[in-house]
Amino acid sequence: MTPLRDLRTAVEDASAALRSDEAKQPGALPAVERPKRDGFGDYSTNAAMLLAPSVGKPPREIAERLGEELSNRLGDSLVRFEVAGPGFLNLFLADDWHATALAEVLAAGDAFGAGGADPAERILVEFVSANPTGPVVAASGRHAAFGDALARILAHHGHEVAREYYLNDAGSQIRKLGESVRARARGEAVPEGGYEGDYVLDIANALPNAAEEDPDVLAQAAVALMYERIKVTLLRFGVHFDRFFSEKTLYEGDPTPVQRAYAELERHGHVYRSDGALWLRTTAFGDDKDRVLERSNGEPTYFTSDVAYLEDKRERGFQRQIDVFGADHHGYVARLKAAMEALGGDPSTLEILVMQFVHLVERGERAAMSKRRGIFNTLDELIDDIGVDAARFFMLQRSHDTTVDLDLDLAREQTNENPVYYVQYAHARIASVLARAGEARVAEALAAVAAGAASEGTTALEPAERALIKKLIAFPDEVAEAAERRAPHRIAAYALELAQDFTAFYRDCRVVGAEPASVESFRIALSVAAQRTIAQALGLLGVSAPTSM
RNA sequence: GCGCCCGUAGCUCAGUGGAUAGAGCGCUCGCCUCCGGAGCGAGAGGUCGCAAGUUCGAAUCUUGCCGGGCGCGCCA
Structure with missing residues (x-):
């Protein structure tokens, strides 16, 4: 219990006492909050206005009686009360109440503010999950800071939290990376849609025989290098993951996780074949079109991996999954929630938080970014520039659903x-x-x-x-x-x-x-x-x- | 065209039904005999994009417009 919760309980009890006299409906819970102006007391409540419809009397009259009721309950802690405005009840608390409150804060120690979750849940937070086709970019820093802070907050609140990074180490982008490495090793231009950053050349130089090696082999070696580099950057940023979940492993084992997910979807009757491809009927759950799981050439889609990962997390017993996505992936929300339902899960236990973009601004101008074209600021460069603390704080100051211009000139300042x-x-x-x-x-x-x-x-x-x-x-x-x-x-x-x-x-x-x-x-x-x-x-x-x- | 997010002070943004809408930065004025001046105080600055609706009460909820971002593939 905290002093404020005690106060809130007293207000609720006093409200209930008034209500039982003349009416029974439990309305909305009354708010007990700090008023905007000091003259309105230490705390104020709108309880009387919420009570008015069921009690059938003017709010100010109810507030007066509520104040008397609270006086009886709080004794000397309540110095006085005032009825104000349309029916607010303003409470003026004694110095002793404040002193006791301070003692309780100190007594709580590290547990102050902890453990309020009800019910406490096992939650998996998946974030960053940037393709290992390049270094972590500054924009991903916002995902890293957000996901990590959210995990810390959820844990302090009493949940059991795991952090995961979904590592896309399979698929066509990875192949492109391998081809790009080989091209650079041969001194050729990277193929159409390949990766052009200087780091690709670094990778090529780090791998012996890069000029002759098979692109798929090169790709895996390149991913391994990038993966290590990503981990180092994130640790430097203060972000630790409990697990880097390899997409590749979804296609390994017998049966593979993908096969298990297919089986689960079939069991619920939501897959069908059409035009030689295997489809999931996501439109049955609110998506605007059905989605392909397996292409007519037999290759799985990106979506397939996502569904299998979803199922894997369910099998591991997480009651809630929170995914932090970039704004450019918001189109996936509907299909993933549909997939969750098609798997027999509760779509409300899959929360997808869409992060809007962050732009780095210097001298009033936005820096352009494109990973494929090799034009970007890495998170490491940002940390070198403004430091971990400033980078995290600036990225965390804003709500996830608003785009942010991060002013580097301001963040660099070590002043007021x-x-x-x-x-x-x-x-x-x-x-x-x-x-x-x-x-x-x-x-x-x-x-x-x-x-x-x-x-x-x-x-x-x-x-x-x-x-x-x-x-x-x-x-x-x-x-x-x-x-x-x-x-x-x-x-x-x-x-x-x-x-x-x-x-x-x-x-x-x-x-x-x-x-x-x-x-x-x-x-x-x-x-x-x-x-x-x-x-x-x-x-x-x-x-x-x-x-x- | 359809879908999601956003539109609040000069700038960056808080504020998911309550009283006279806030913070930081910027701007103006003032403050170093004083536990850290990397600080503090005062001030100017708003049709909360627009218009209807819901109600005792709307920046907040609903609808329609306008403006910006992003997405709409058997790509990832």
Whole structure:
């Protein structure tokens, strides 16, 4: 339980008590949130307005009674309440309530904000999955940062999460890579639709006999090289995968995973032959046309692999699959969800998050990109340029479904212009303050606050202290929202707000040297809580929290 | 043509039914006897693309337009 959830429960109970008097329908759950203006109290609720239709009285009248009901339940914690506007109930909470809230934050430690998932699920997050036909491009960095942060957030929320990279190491693009390598080894132009980047020549030089070797053999060797390079880049970016799932293995074994998927589809009666090809009737599940599984020449399609991979993940017992796709693949959503249903699965357990593009902008101009033409910025180059922390933070600041212009000039700045440095600076500054107080004094302060001693001081809390505490206790809700809505950018926004609230507190409230000692203790403890929570928020984004900069 | 995503401050973007729509950057003005100035404060800046509808209440939900991105293959 958290202070905020206790408050929310009290509001719900009080609402229910009013409702049972005169009506029974349980309406929408009332919202308990921080109002926009300080004058509207510490928290406010719209419960009375939601209650109005079923109770049949004016919202303001209901709010008045709700306030009285809450007063009884919360006792001294509720200093006063006000009915405002169309029927909002504004709550003004005591300093003691805030002090208790801080103690609870500190008591939670690393588990603060954790474990809210209900029900907890086994979730597989598949992301990046860029073809191993070249280095990881900067744009894939957005997928990497997003998928990894989402996995971290889901795990903190209480889910069991696995990260997977689907490695396209079979198929015609791979063959093209092999042909391109051989061509470069021979000093010839790459074939139509081949890969032209300089890295292809590097591969050719790294492989003996590249000029004479069979393209398919070259392709596998090239993929192996690229695969290693991709792994190194991603690790450097702070992204670890539990598994790189090889597409090739879908065609290996007896029966092969592809054959098992076919069998499952046939068992449900959704495949048929036409024009010499094998089709899946995806139109039965909302797709706009049926899809070919096996071409008339006997070759499988890209879709076939996807379906088999889908089935394989189901067989491995994941209750939910989250796939992070690029915007250029959004056309696959309908057919994959249809395939899930055709396999006998629940399409709602397959979530496909479509990432919009990220453009790198320098001096106001977008950089052009094309992997095949060899025109791109690699993720490694981006990291060299702006650093892992800035790259991740900038890519995570925005919702996945909006295209983003990443301003390199801004990201490069190691100044106040750059939000990630602002947040990290707040963390480092707290470390400095706490170091000044000394380890023993910090331990003493934490003990005092845990025991409730610091809260018994007669000194009223400063507005900045109250604001910072309220920001801190919002963290569990932020994690829950970020997890449930698959929205890491909310954590980025939260981290920035928390850093701002700490900075305001630091400006207004002397920490080390504050008197009496109970106030100093309280502020030291508050600083510790802020530091830990900033570190937690940054940790969920995979951004470091330095103690000095 | 059809489908998906987006249209909010000069720029990049938050805000999935509530009160006077926010942040960062940029711009203007101000602040270094002070625990980290890599900082802080104040200010200017908006027909939330347009138009109807739903309701006590709409940036948010519905529909239709307009503008931008992407996709629509027995390619991957």
